[in-house]
Amino acid sequence: MIVGIAAVAVALLLAALNLRYGNLNQDEGWYLYAAKMVRDGKAPYADFAFTQGPVLPYVYAALYGVVERLGVAGGRLLTTGFGLLAALFAAATAWRAADRHRAAAGIAAFLLVGCNVYQSYFTTVVKTYALCSFFLMAGLFSLGFRHAAAAVAGGVLLALAAGTRLSAGIVLPIAGIWLIFRRERRLDWLWFGLGGGAVLLAVYLPSFVSAFEQTRFGLLQYHAGRDPGGLAQLLVFKAGFVSRFVQAYFLFTALALSVFCFSARESFRNPFAVLLWLCGAGISLVHLSAAFPYDDYQTIAYPILAAAGVASLLPRLPERWLSPGLALLLLVSVAGAFSSPVNMDWFVRGRDRIWWRFKEQSDLQHLRAAADIVRQSTAGNGELLTQDTYLAVEAGVSVPSGMELGPFCYYPAMPREQAEKLHLLNREMLVELLRQSAAPMAAFSGYGLAIESPAIAPVAEADAVLFNHAVQARYEKIAAMPHFGQGHTTLDLYQLKDSE
Template structure:
């Protein structure tokens, strides 16, 4: 295979095209209630509130801090703005895989092929197409890979090791599951001193200090949001809705294979396992892949975005392996088939969006809500399970509903007194906490059209009606505003 004539601008045009494609996909992808808490956290932090102290946040805290200035800048366009930011972060992740592969010795063509396959994984396309907390940590982890490959080739420096430590720690501070690949690499660095473990630790220290400081400000909220809720709430929820089978080991393994097969990741994992590193230092990548796989299997149930941490190191490994052994014709055909499978859900989303683009529809709904709130004289924070619709209305979410539906649907995870400390409300304790009611209640955003449960909105509506609040229908038919008399 000769690639000496590869155009030098090919990567630039490829990543420019990818940027356009991912941004368009982010704008047409269906609305998802998972986005609620991440939009709310960015907006509340932008208005001077602190995660865990002033509102509950069910992840590690870096993303609200980094996205708060963006939320302030975007204003009423925060929700689509954050989707676009996540799409761009997806491009950062893919381009970092390219840089890492090239740093590791791969030529342009295998590096670009590996990146193209990475970009065809439904795991990535889903994760960077919504305003969740997946795109930021994967971009940070992938950005550390060029420094890691430099060290693997014996060309690492103190500054590059510190940068890798900073980026990996930041990835874990944005989403806790990224701590395992970071720890996996750190352990390998202790074995292979070319990776400069002392400087890795030095680079990670600023992030670690920030995390500790945030935890000390509100220790109970920090421990609950980062560790307690993620460990207990999914099990309770799936048992409550009669789907305990999704928590079984067998189902987790089936889901793992299913999500990897929606795209070339499953085949690429098998192919990459056949390659042998010429230099020992490259095994750091293997440690990160294994750690990412373990991180994906730890939660129950397994969802596609949980597999994202293992993909950047996997495709770097693949590109470097193909430098020596280019895939044969049958393998290339199989890769195309799996790539098409990975693109299929996104293509379906784009086709469905042709008559009615979901994000445009969401902004129209928000504009209608704003008009109704103005007419009703609503000025304070609004209680809603769909706070992602509020930025465009000019109103803040009631901090007790910053987690969207995710704490509200739980039952008895913590007592009412601890709920007050953690600034959360559950469906069974709404009467206790609404002794200090919000300025208004908004329902309608938690439904099948956002992958939600409309009965949860019904709990809020029932409380409002029992307490004699005015019921105001929002034009468009989806939302209802309740305001006190």
């Protein structure tokens, strides 16, 4: 009990520190801006470009009042809530999956998930991971009960996970096949399929019917279009994905190796634990197959794998080992959390030779300072010409149509007709926007007018010069804020010249 209370306290502390001091991420801007668009009556894909399932914008739109009051911090507060719920459901799932020592399994699972600072950071900043993990773990927990209603609930929740992040969709067929082979579950596979199928249709069918090309682009072509640059570079990306996963989740990796080395035969006699392993492995393989397999993708798979690991290993341990083992797990988790490089980013911007560059204020405070300047010049209800969408969210203003994806809205070679249909900008359209925008202010960090898609490469040098001239012809620089936002680049703030 004491270990469990301490674990909750550590998890809350890590979440609070990540919320207040965690580095900004560009994704936070366009996810929250998508929620704002939905709140204002727009639809993902059909009315603006979006690259994940549509569930998150609708969920956050319903709660957008928190963002209006607190800005990006409000979005982080919502995300933190879903992340902590995911950790709690991971604990409940481990409790359900373990065939003995259930309380210990639940506490251990919560420790592994809630007290991992890497996991805490990526379920605090506004991304799809926390909401998707919540749906995944709640759905798998439901499948632990032998009841038709639980099967329906499991299907509904796992379908919502797939509607939040498409890679989570692999869990649906895995769980469905698992139910078919569980003869004692009788028709649970049917109820699961009905619940999940109905929700999948409700989530995706309207978008594909009303905006097929835009939906296909956002969910599939946008991601498939990224070019890793050859076989050698592709293999490096894959190896780096595995290496960074081990680094971020080292304690779990050691636990998993222990399971497979010392108790694999006994563990795989537990059918529910087998389901968890299969689901976690399935998501991991989908992520590994991506052209750019970022390690933080695994944030949605990790709670499943953690629950599987403790449900497999702890029941095999003697009871006398449980209390000291949990205490040791708590100490190691805390030591790992507070020795992680993630913590360093709370207070420093890196190192100059032997000197640490300490942050004068947190990234969120810096964002608020920039937003104050924008609000003063736009009266809080105008338009901001920017690809830093988190600045627009913080200031409570709009961005021009076509810029909703921030730095990744620019496809220089895309035909105009296609770009207009997909709510993106090609070279001609971006130049026109810079030369004709009526926005009273413009703001560009090191990510602004700097990235071209689909290769995710720096814009051509000639284009960069053209964009800069177009901005300076109509806008006057009024401020420059160093160390701003993701990557801590310089944010240049411009005001429309009086003659305009």
